[in-house]
Amino acid sequence: MKNTLNFLIKVNKLKEVPKTGWVLMKVKNPETIADHVFRVAIASWLLGEKKKLNIEKAIKIALSHDLCEVYAGDSTPFFYWEGLDRDKKKDEEILLKGTRLSKEEKEKRGKTKLTKEKKALSKLIKSLKPELKREILSAWFHYEKRMSKEGRFVKQIDRIETLLQSIEYFGTQKNRGGTSWWEGTEEIVEDPLLLDFLKVIQKKFYGKVPGGYKKQKELENILDFLSEIGKLKRTSRLYWTIRGVKSPETVAGHIFTLSLMAWIFGRDKKLKLNMEKLLKMALCHELTAVHTGDTTPYDEILPRSSKKREEILKRWPRLLKAKKTRIFLKNYKEEKKALQKLTLKLKPSLKKEIIQLWEEYRTRSSPESHFLSQLNTFAVLFQALLYREKDKRFSTVPLWEWVFEISDNLTSFELIEAMKKRFG
Amino acid sequence: MAKKFYLTKKGLEKINKEFQDLKKIILAKTKGESPQILHSEDLNPEYISFREDLSFLETRIAELEYILKNIELIKLPPKKKRGIVYLGATVTLQESEGQINEFTIVGTLEANPSEGKISSDSPIGKMLLEHKVNDEVIITSPIKVVYKIKKIKYGLL
Numbered sequence: 001m002k003n004t005l006n007f008l009i010k011v012n013k014l015k016e017v018p019k020t021g022w023v024l025m026k027v028k029n030p031e032t033i034a035d036h037v038f039r040v041a042i043a044s045w046l047l048g049e050k051k052k053l054n055i056e057k058a059i060k061i062a063l064s065h066d067l068c069e070v071y072a073g074d075s076t077p078f079f080y081w082e083g084l085d086r087d088k089k090k091d092e093e094i095l096l097k098g099t100r101l102s103k104e105e106k107e108k109r110g111k112t113k114l115t116k117e118k119k120a121l122s123k124l125i126k127s128l129k130p131e132l133k134r135e136i137l138s139a140w141f142h143y144e145k146r147m148s149k150e151g152r153f154v155k156q157i158d159r160i161e162t163l164l165q166s167i168e169y170f171g172t173q174k175n176r177g178g179t180s181w182w183e184g185t186e187e188i189v190e191d192p193l194l195l196d197f198l199k200v201i202q203k204k205f206y207g208k209v210p211g212g213y214k215k216q217k218e219l220e221n222i223l224d225f226l227s228e229i230g231k232l233k234r235t236s237r238l239y240w241t242i243r244g245v246k247s248p249e250t251v252a253g254h255i256f257t258l259s260l261m262a263w264i265f266g267r268d269k270k271l272k273l274n275m276e277k278l279l280k281m282a283l284c285h286e287l288t289a290v291h292t293g294d295t296t297p298y299d300e301i302l303p304r305s306s307k308k309r310e311e312i313l314k315r316w317p318r319l320l321k322a323k324k325t326r327i328f329l330k331n332y333k334e335e336k337k338a339l340q341k342l343t344l345k346l347k348p349s350l351k352k353e354i355i356q357l358w359e360e361y362r363t364r365s366s367p368e369s370h371f372l373s374q375l376n377t378f379a380v381l382f383q384a385l386l387y388r389e390k391d392k393r394f395s396t397v398p399l400w401e402w403v404f405e406i407s408d409n410l411t412s413f414e415l416i417e418a419m420k421k422r423f424g
Numbered sequence: 425m426a427k428k429f430y431l432t433k434k435g436l437e438k439i440n441k442e443f444q445d446l447k448k449i450i451l452a453k454t455k456g457e458s459p460q461i462l463h464s465e466d467l468n469p470e471y472i473s474f475r476e477d478l479s480f481l482e483t484r485i486a487e488l489e490y491i492l493k494n495i496e497l498i499k500l501p502p503k504k505k506r507g508i509v510y511l512g513a514t515v516t517l518q519e520s521e522g523q524i525n526e527f528t529i530v531g532t533l534e535a536n537p538s539e540g541k542i543s544s545d546s547p548i549g550k551m552l553l554e555h556k557v558n559d560e561v562i563i564t565s566p567i568k569v570v571y572k573i574k575k576i577k578y579g580l581l
Contacts, residue, residue: 099525100523100524101540102516102524102540103514103527103528104526106538107540110538110539113538146533146535146536147484148483152532182567183548183567184537185565186546186547186565187537188535188537188546189546190532190543190546190549191545192545195547202565202566205566206566211564
């Protein structure tokens with residue numbers, strides 16, 4: 001448990017490290033690696049289902065594909081920033097254009113990148129249990145070496161997600177960044193479904209598609225859904241903002257952590273959990289925030305007076321049972337409405353699945369949701385403990401109270417002990 | 425009709441080797457032995473997931489079997505056609521400002537754009553196929569990129 005916790009602490013950096021490409025393009029408050037992974041995982045699920053892929057495997061590949069960046073950093077293709085000469089105009093030209101290299105140079109840089117990342121990943125997972133270590137390494141190999149249908153698919157999704165993000169940041173003007181990501185994408189994407197998806201992106205953002213466009217309603221709706229959930233990369237977690245944390249994790253970042261924890265802790269065979277369901281549930285559990293914004297248990301009870309606020313924030317909310325029920329029902333209704341709105345245009349089976357997963361999570365009505373909701377409290381406490389390491393004034397008391405209220409299984413008790421030991 | 429998998433000779437050797445290795449592993453596993461290959465220091469790290477996951481091993485073997493049944497070897501085109509881009513060609517492109525870019529066109533299983541190998545099914549791969557030296561090619565993503573084909577060679581085959 002100690003080693004797993006240390007692993008998660010290191011991985012948590014991915015919620016702070018911005019994607020290199022956006023930094024180079026001078027995007028203000030760009031997404032982090034964890035934010036990106038979140039949407040890659042969801043896109044792999046939604047589009048992977050249409051290809052009848054093994055979704056559990058695809059999500060695990062998505063979750064692990066950038067773990068190496070904890071040590072290796074985020075590399076843009078072929079390290080092309082190495083060619084930058086800090087001359088603003090020339091650099092912009094290089095960045096807007098993408099990579100122009102000989103085959104030999106690409107091969108050399110590609111191999112260097114692979115070796116560096118493999119070494120970084122091995123270092124990161126070194127102390128994990130052998131089976132988990134093998135599973136993570138294997139998922140990464142599937143992605144990097146395109147060893148399976150799922151690995152090849154997620155590799156292409158990764159690129160498409162970045163393209164989508166570039167359009168969201170820069171729009172579609174030729175002299176801005178948005179379009180330069182197309183070239184790299186068109187080198188990688190080859191799956192017929194994903195090629196159609198690229199046309200859908202062109203149609204939505206550019207209006208025209210060279211060679212004509214055949215309407216793809218289902219893919220158009222998936223694209224709208226992915227664009228909507230992109231908001232979660234910019235939505236800060238309210239629990240931290242009301243406590244004055246600077247640059248707090250986003251909802252997307254939190255979903256990344258919880259999904260990874262679900263994979264790591266949910267794989268215990270004694271728990272007998274359905275891993276695919278657990279991972280999907282973790283990915284869905286806070287999608288409602290797209291329309292409701294992030295919420296906290298304090299929302300109904302925080303007064304305007306700052307002194308009183310501080311007092312209340314020192315502890316986990318104290319409420320009468322009837323009030324708790326009333327708040328729960330109010331939030332439940334609002335969130336369900338938000339999720340129905342978000343999934344409205346998805347195909348009925350997918351819409352039903354997402355809403356059902358979320359409902360189970362909110363009502364803790366299945367073994368997976370019972371486990372996940374406890375794990376969620378640990379994900380929040382874990383983040384709080386890390387904030388406390390940076391600023392000793394930050395109180396973790398309310399979250400310890402929450403964890404003690406909610407925990408009832410062996411994994412949770414082990415986690416409590418491990419966290420106490422690690423963070424004191 | 426089954427999808428054809430285009431492979432270079434080297435690519436085919438690699439697939440064959442993986443298939444043979446995995447067959448050895450599954451044979452030993454079904455006999456209840458602990459396959460030496462899985463515990464050897466020389467284990468190809470890419471096979472790491474097969475240690476415990478028998479179902480994945482079976483899926484991968486089935487996938488490789490399917491691939492091997494539907495393989496089309498990429499052949500060197502006849503001499504008079506080597507000035508045209510077919511599978512296996514390494515294409516050197518030049519932009520009007522003089523910048524050089526290079527790609528090798530391969531089948532889906534060998535594609536690895538991080539090493540300059542792109543699939544013939546990718547938009548750029550499709551665009552380049554069947555063009556010849558001095559042809560102008562336009563990559564028609566929203567931003568149009570115009571290249572001139574400077575050189576075509578068949579070093580991989």
